[in-house]
Amino acid sequence: MADYYSDNADALFERYNALDFEGVHADLLSSLPEVAGAALDVGAGAGRDALALAKRGWEVVAVEPAQRLRGLGEAFTQGYAVQWMDDRLPGLDAVRALSERFNLILVSAVWMHVPPMERERAMRVLSELLAPGGRLCITLRHGPGDSERAFHPVSRAEVEQLARQRALVDITPSGTGGTRPDCQGRDEVTWETVCLQLPDDGTGALPVLRHIIVNDQKSSTYKLGLLRVLTRIADGLPGMVIRRTDQYVTVPLGLVGLYWLRLYKPLVIDCQLPQTQGNTGYGFAKDPFYALRHLSAFDLCVGQAFDSHTGKLLLAAIRDACQNIRQMPVRYTTWPGSTDPLFIAEPATTRLRNVPVRLDRETLLRFGVFHIPSHIWDCASRYACWLEPAIINEWVDVMQGYELRYDDGPARGALRWQTPVRRTHLVRDLIESRLAVEPAPQCTWTATRLKANHYEVDHALPWVHWNNNDLWNLLPATRRANREKRDRLPAAGLLDDAHDRIVDWWASTYLNSRYRDQFIIEAEAALPMVEDASIPAAVFAGLQHQRRRLKQNQQIAEWVGLKPNSLASYRWP
Structure with a gap:
């Protein structure tokens, strides 16, 4: 399908841009959010709609899989807040990798190209890309196809059913829900607009995380530690994602272990604050962990390099941390009401050698991979500034239950994320x-x-x-x-x-x-x-x-x- 649009890009560019945005989308103008924000134009074509939205103050991500048409559209919108991407429904894999949400998603003259068996997934992906309160506007083409493009039948009833499954609300204004004539004068073609809204978070991720933070039984701080590590990675290191599917986001297991060390070092070594009930010790805190007491938070960062001696100790500490993470918080952090683990860790056998070490993606992948449910990852990325204080407050309460001889001042101080100083x-x-x-x-x-x-x-x-x-x-x-x-x-x-x-x-x-x-x-x-x-x-x-x-x-x-x-x-x- 993209080949047709690339092969006929020049003619289509002229045809699409001969029509104005207000005329083509008269039915949805009243459904546009009053305040401009982030917009996603799926199947942006020649850029007419993306340009019109940008002129209204929107920052637009324009998605178009046809290379030649995308190039013309990019030139057409040059100088405006429009960023172009090569992507397509139903997966929108590149867009989802951004971990962004959009206040407006426009799917204009695209839905009839999505095969019926792929539409449920397409609706799920689109709904997960909406910000709370965000609006999804879909235009439906009714009428026969042509000999060069594959058109599939569409119906308002089908879209509404798929929307209800994703907890989307139909907000199409009354009086605009019927069909309208084709702007290009084709008697056999009519159009229909459906406007949907996400009334809340919509993914279910926040309730899951809140349950683990607040309600789950905790014999140690490990569940909170894992959630905080993953929140920090999702917020600060999105480029460390190895791959993303509909179900999971995958990062290096060694990265999780590295951030685990960075989180627990000030608590265990510097402040001796108990992290478990009793005197059972810590599975990750072995000799290599204590041998790293001289390292700073700046040292425990992606990209840092070490000599062979320190590097071997650090990799050994990461290995111990990864093993403890698999055996404890991954095993016992489950979906609410279930015994199924929320996260999956797949370890790899790691040989420690006396060679210099740099903490790059390849090195951290040597320990295996860690899978995070995609909607949990997106939630951690978007709401890190809200999730982390909740985790810290619960962490302090948990530690107070282990040791009653201190106030929460030292605890909060030790839990302050040890960021490198502002260095220029x-x-x-x-x-x-x-x-x-x-x-x-x-x-x-x-x-x-x-x-x-x-x-x-x-x-x-x-x-x-x-x-x-x-x-x-x-x-x-x-x-x-x-x-x-x-x-x-x-x-x-x-x-x-x-x-x-x-x-x-x-x-x-x-x-x-x-x-x-x-x-x-x-x-x-x-x-x-x-x-x-x-x-x-x-x-x-x-x-x-x-x-x-x-x-x-x-x-x-x-x-x-x-x-x-x-x-x-x-x-x-």
Whole structure:
């Protein structure tokens, strides 16, 4: 089907864009959310609808599988808040890998291409991509097909039935639920619009997690520890996902073990706070664990490198942690009312060798893989800032039950996630070295040349909202720009305008230097959908996705720059 749309892209581009959005979608205009947010245009075609939404203030992810038509649409929407992706129903695998939710999903002139046996899955996928209160608008084509494309019969009744199975509410305005004539004048073709809404979270993940956090019996803190580790990974390291299916998201088991060590080290070694009832000891805290007492939270991060001696000890500690995780929290963390485990750990035999170690994806995969239900992963990613305080509060209560001789101050202090300090000195040194040669680096946000003692290092995605010191996130800026940006996200248009300056900085400063491996490992771990971070354009696309995730999940204020009117290449909503 995509071949037809690519082969006839030029003619279809002219035909689709000859029609205006308001005329084609008159039935759904009153169903659009009043406040613009994140929109997904499935089967975006030539970009007409994506452009119209962007002009109304929406940030749009436009999905189109036909390569030639997608290219024309991307050029047509250039300069607007539209990001294009190659994906399709029923799976929308690439979109789901972003772990985003959308306030509006438009499926226009697409449903008749989805085979009937795949529609239940398509509706489930679409419903899981909706934000609470989000709206799904589907247009249905009635009438005969043609000799070049496969059209399947559609009906409003079928869509409504599938929607009820996913707890979606039909909000199609009265008076607009009937069929309407074809805008291209084809007498045998009519159209119908169905508008659906997700009234709440809709996935069932939050009740499951709340049950485990609050209601489950706990003889140790291990269940809470596992949930917190997975929440931290989902929030901070989406790029470490190995694969995703309808049922599970898979990450390296060694990554879970690494974060387990990072979480329990201050509790067990630094503060000696009991984590189980009685004096039974800890299955993961063996000699290698205690031998790592000199390592900091910064050391226990993806991308760090160690000599052969420390590396072997660390891998042994990770191995012990993975074994304990499988035997305890994975075994006893079950679906509510069931004995079926919520998570699945598949270990692999690991040989420890006396060689230098770098904590990259390959190394952490040597311990096996860990499977997390997809809707649990998405929930942890989207609601990490809400889930983690709930986990910590319950954790303190559990520890108080083990040991009554301290107040909760030490407990909360030890449970504070040990993030690396806000470090920019390396990038400052790199800027200084670049100032010594012509031309001087440019400010990321204003394009002005930097001057000695009048520049700062900016966290593109603000440190206060997302503790990330990765090289890709540290950008040169004038002192004025950095201080006016403060803790705000760069607006979509500002980021788009800075594209060339950002990728040039990455390429010249990191990818063509001794920091290449560090840059690649960090970017592939922290940013979604970055398979090859040696390609700056791929990293920039990941940065765009992560910016939008933070905006949606945390409602962070945006910064449009010092002089938004000077960004002539971007059409501001």
